[in-house]
Amino acid sequence: xxxxxxxxxxxxxxxxxxxxxxxxxxxxxxxxxxxxxxxxxxxxxxxxxxxxxxxxxxxxxxxxxxxxxxxxxxxxxxxxxxxxxxxxxxxxxxxxxxxxxxxxxxxxxxxxxxxxxxxxxxxxxxxxxxxxxxxxxxxxxxxxxxxxxxxxxxxxxxxxxxxxxxxxxxxxxxxxxxxxxxxxxxxxxxxxxxxxxxxxxxxxxxxxxxxxxxxxxxxxxxxxxxxxxxxxxxxxxxxxxxxxxxxxxxxxxxxxxxxxxxxxxxxxxxxxxxxxxxxxxxxxxxxxxxxxxxxxxxxxxxxxxxxxxxxxxxxxxxxxxxxxxxxxxxxxxxxxxxxxxxxxxxxxxxxxxxxxxxxxxxxxxxxxxxxxxxxxxxxxxxxxxxxxxxxxxxxxxxxxxxxxxxxxxxxxxxxxxxxxx
Amino acid sequence: xxxxxxxxxxxxxxxxxxxxxxxxxxxxxxxxxxxxxxxxxxxxxxxxxxxxxxxxxxxxxxxxxxxxxxxxxxxxxxxxxxxxxxxxxxxxxxxxxxxxxxxxxxxxxxxxxxxxxxxxxxxxxxxxxxxxxxxxxxxxxxxxxxxxxxxxxxxxxxxxxxxxxxxxxxxxxxxxxxxxxxxxxxxxxxxxxxxxxxxxxxxxxxxxxxxxxxxxxxxxxxxxxxxxxxxxxxxxxxxxxxxxxxxxxxxxxxxxxxxxxxxxxxxxxxxxxxxxxxxxxxxxxxxxxxxxxxxxxxxxxxxxxxxxxxxxxxxxxxxxxxxxxxxxxxxxxxxxxxxxxxxxxxxxxxxxxxxxxxxxxxxxxxxxxxxxx
Ligand code: SF4
Ligand code: SF4
Ligand code: SF4
Numbered sequence: 001x002x003x004x005x006x007x008x009x010x011x012x013x014x015x016x017x018x019x020x021x022x023x024x025x026x027x028x029x030x031x032x033x034x035x036x037x038x039x040x041x042x043x044x045x046x047x048x049x050x051x052x053x054x055x056x057x058x059x060x061x062x063x064x065x066x067x068x069x070x071x072x073x074x075x076x077x078x079x080x081x082x083x084x085x086x087x088x089x090x091x092x093x094x095x096x097x098x099x100x101x102x103x104x105x106x107x108x109x110x111x112x113x114x115x116x117x118x119x120x121x122x123x124x125x126x127x128x129x130x131x132x133x134x135x136x137x138x139x140x141x142x143x144x145x146x147x148x149x150x151x152x153x154x155x156x157x158x159x160x161x162x163x164x165x166x167x168x169x170x171x172x173x174x175x176x177x178x179x180x181x182x183x184x185x186x187x188x189x190x191x192x193x194x195x196x197x198x199x200x201x202x203x204x205x206x207x208x209x210x211x212x213x214x215x216x217x218x219x220x221x222x223x224x225x226x227x228x229x230x231x232x233x234x235x236x237x238x239x240x241x242x243x244x245x246x247x248x249x250x251x252x253x254x255x256x257x258x259x260x261x262x263x264x265x266x267x268x269x270x271x272x273x274x275x276x277x278x279x280x281x282x283x284x285x286x287x288x289x290x291x292x293x294x295x296x297x298x299x300x301x302x303x304x305x306x307x308x309x310x311x312x313x314x315x316x317x318x319x320x321x322x323x324x325x326x327x328x329x330x331x332x333x334x335x336x337x338x339x340x341x342x343x344x345x346x347x348x349x350x351x352x353x354x355x356x357x358x359x360x361x362x363x364x365x366x367x368x369x370x371x372x373x374x375x376x377x378x379x380x381x382x383x384x385x386x387x388x389x390x391x392x393x394x395x396x397x398x399x400x401x402x403x404x405x406x407x408x409x410x411x412x413x414x415x416x417x418x419x420x421x
Numbered sequence: 422x423x424x425x426x427x428x429x430x431x432x433x434x435x436x437x438x439x440x441x442x443x444x445x446x447x448x449x450x451x452x453x454x455x456x457x458x459x460x461x462x463x464x465x466x467x468x469x470x471x472x473x474x475x476x477x478x479x480x481x482x483x484x485x486x487x488x489x490x491x492x493x494x495x496x497x498x499x500x501x502x503x504x505x506x507x508x509x510x511x512x513x514x515x516x517x518x519x520x521x522x523x524x525x526x527x528x529x530x531x532x533x534x535x536x537x538x539x540x541x542x543x544x545x546x547x548x549x550x551x552x553x554x555x556x557x558x559x560x561x562x563x564x565x566x567x568x569x570x571x572x573x574x575x576x577x578x579x580x581x582x583x584x585x586x587x588x589x590x591x592x593x594x595x596x597x598x599x600x601x602x603x604x605x606x607x608x609x610x611x612x613x614x615x616x617x618x619x620x621x622x623x624x625x626x627x628x629x630x631x632x633x634x635x636x637x638x639x640x641x642x643x644x645x646x647x648x649x650x651x652x653x654x655x656x657x658x659x660x661x662x663x664x665x666x667x668x669x670x671x672x673x674x675x676x677x678x679x680x681x682x683x684x685x686x687x688x689x690x691x692x693x694x695x696x697x698x699x700x701x702x703x704x705x706x707x708x709x710x711x712x713x714x715x716x717x718x719x720x721x722x723x724x725x726x727x728x729x730x731x732x733x734x735x736x737x738x739x740x741x742x743x744x745x746x747x748x749x750x751x752x753x754x755x756x757x758x759x760x761x762x763x764x765x766x767x768x769x770x771x772x773x774x775x776x777x778x779x780x781x782x783x784x785x786x787x788x789x790x791x792x793x794x
Contacts, residue, residue, distance in 0.1 A: 095755055096755030096758060097751065097754075098743075098745075098754075100745065100748075100751065101748060101751055101752060105752075135520050136518075136519050136520045136545070136715055137752070139545060139715075139717055140714065140748070140749060141752070143717065146720045147720050147756060155717055157544055157545045157546040157552065159544070159555075160542055162526060162527060162530070162540045163530075168558035168559060171554075171555070172554070172558075175554075176549075176551060337527045337530070338527040338528070339530075361488055363488075363490050366490075366491070366524070366748065367520040367524065369490075370488065370521055370524035370528075373486050373487070374486055374527070374528055374531060374532070391488075
């Protein structure tokens with residue numbers, strides 16, 4: 001079958017599925033994501049443009065311009081969850097990329113050259129949008145892809161806020177938001193409709209508020225959800241922020257969770273201990289980890305990772321979305337100093353009534369992991385709760401030792417039990 | 422050449438030099454780790470800017486702050502501070518570049534106390550007008566912070582004098598590089614390296630006093646290098662903390678005739694036009710200087726710069742010097758290598774964790790590479 005025919009077939013399937021599902025009815029995550037990826041993969045046929053964008057990047061203008069956003073990092077998570085990370089990472093190493101680099105980047109870079117991975121590669125981008133509010137890795141990664149696909153690259157440079165979001169930063173980021181819109185208009189050859197933009201902005205804020213509300217349900221005892229659930233439900237607020245589908249999905253999810261709260265149904269059957277997770281998930285061991293903690297009657301009630309997609313709501317103004325976006329995108333969790341991160345962590349410890357702190361020391365992600373030891377010290381000093389550090393990697397399973405992690409979790413849980421009884 | 426002994430001494434033991442400068446001349450000293458530090462502004466405040474390279478040797482204290490997968494530069498830097506080796510400092514400055522140094526700055530701020538502390542959060546993007554304006558803003562802010570921190574005014578005229586001094590220093594350093602590049606027998610690569618390294622450590626006025634004599638000495642042939650034929654090598658990477666590389670390379674029949682390193686040509690390239698607003702002029706140099714991989718000029722700039730250097734300096738081969746766990750450089754390596762391959766430029770890579778491979782091993786690897794050229 002020719003490449004074109006294959007695409008066409010996938011496209012028709014997507015259409016059929018979409019028709020059957022209806023647009024605003026409640027749909028399962030997998031259906032939504034399947035349709036989304038099919039649409040993205042057949043964008044050529046529907047004459048829509050595809051933009052690759054970083055997970056912390058401003059997606060709203062893309063949605064408003066009817067550009068399909070595609071997230072290499074989400075792809076990386078899928079690769080990890082399908083346990084294809086090690087293989088693709090190895091391939092990148094053959095291409096000359098060091099094993100010490102971010103495994104999302106490594107697996108995406110090699111995947112692009114072979115159209116491998118769980119969904120046969122991502123659709124070719126028409127443009128790349130890189131926001132460095134999460135790390136410097138994405139800058140290098142997107143440079144590599146810009147060379148490989150030979151497409152225009154826009155960089156939204158969000159200065160790091162060690163201790164402040166200063167006036168000059170504000171001016172700089174605001175100017176870049178204007179440049180970003182011009183960039184999109186240039187690539188698409190048409191203007192942004194500001195009414196649509198406002199609508200998307202409102203939906204984005206609404207989606208984030210709902211996501212926050214979903215995560216907040218975990219403050220209940222027992223918690224109706226675990227961080228592992230959050231890792232799963234996260235996909236939409238990352239990829240389709242600013243759409244009605246996302247708002248509908250989370251509204252529905254919130255209802256389900258609230259029902260559980262009312263009935264006193266916990267996600268972990270005998271929830272006794274409540275834990276906070278730090279850093280990216282270990283995608284290829286989610287089930288194992290979730291079982292491991294549940295065995296100890298421990299529920300991971302919250303995490304610093306999934307909250308990042310609603311953590312800057314306080315800076316957002318739904319009526320002046322484009323304006324407030326600059327600050328909200330600059331002051332996200334990974335773009336602030338570790339003392340402020342520690343503060344965020346401690347607020348979560350209070351809010352979710354946390355008994356212990358589990359830190360994933362993630363070889364792949366230096367901005368998230370370097371500094372963790374100091375955060376641990378601050379948290380221990382001020383909150384006096386036990387902290388555990390697990391050495392692993394989010395996608396590259398070669399950096400995971402099950403027996404070692406199991407031993408450490410067991411010892412940690414013993415400590416918590418002793419403290420709490 | 423007798424004069425060079427001093428440069429070698431300072432390079433070998435920068436801490437003693439720093440302590441002496443403090444004790445004997447009562448100088449205020451600000452330490453920094455990255456070549457994006459606006460030294461001219463520090464100098465203009467009458468403060469001595471001193472580049473630090475991190476403690477070599479065993480890491481113990483820094484281990485409680487950084488994981489093993491953090492580059493040795495960052496770990497070594499913190500180790501030095503925690504061990505009290507930097508107590509002669511009156512402050513430190515952190516320009517923003519990579520993810521690791523960004524976190525070092527946080528950990529430093531929370532765990533050390535050298536007095537003055539500043540983050541200089543430079544733009545990452547260097548190819549837009551808004552970035553240029555932001556760069557200027559950030560440098561102005563740093564100027565104000567220094568003024569406040571040390572209670573002294575930095576006038577435009579001070580900045581102009583600083584730019585002038587640095588222009589002279591950079592011109593001399595470039596001249597030394599050029600002399601060596603034109604005739605690798607005139608001075609050894611290790612000597613050139615020692616001069617540039619010491620230049621980042623020494624009092625800049627003293628340095629400027631001494632450089633003309635060094636240049637004259639080299640021209641006269643006072644310096645010695647052995648006479649065997651030398652393959653012309655371009656050394657590419659972040660920083661080089663290993664003087665032995667130069668020596669062993671020469672033993673193997675090569676010589677570093679130019680580099681793209683922050684402990685080399687990136688430090689001295691870019692003469693500043695001193696006629697306009699001094700802070701803007703400083704910003705312009707950073708916008709145009711050969712770029713560090715943690716910054717963005719264009720997707721092709723580093724590869725093109727490399728190929729141009731090879732041609733211009735008539736290099737026979739390229740050695741990539743990579744520090745283990747250094748993300749920005751590791752990301753650039755495959756395509757930089759590809760640039761070389763496409764142009765038929767032979768290259769090799771040397772990855773260093775914190776210390777070099779044994780001399781024997783390194784010599785063999787270099788020799789093998791020299792035979793290919
Ligand atoms: S995992 Fe970390 S290093 Fe990798 S892209 Fe995400 S934030 Fe960047
Ligand atoms: S390579 Fe980059 S981060 Fe390192 S010293 Fe040079 S400019 Fe600074
Ligand atoms: S640029 Fe590389 S060597 Fe320098 S601090 Fe960053 S990771 Fe370390």
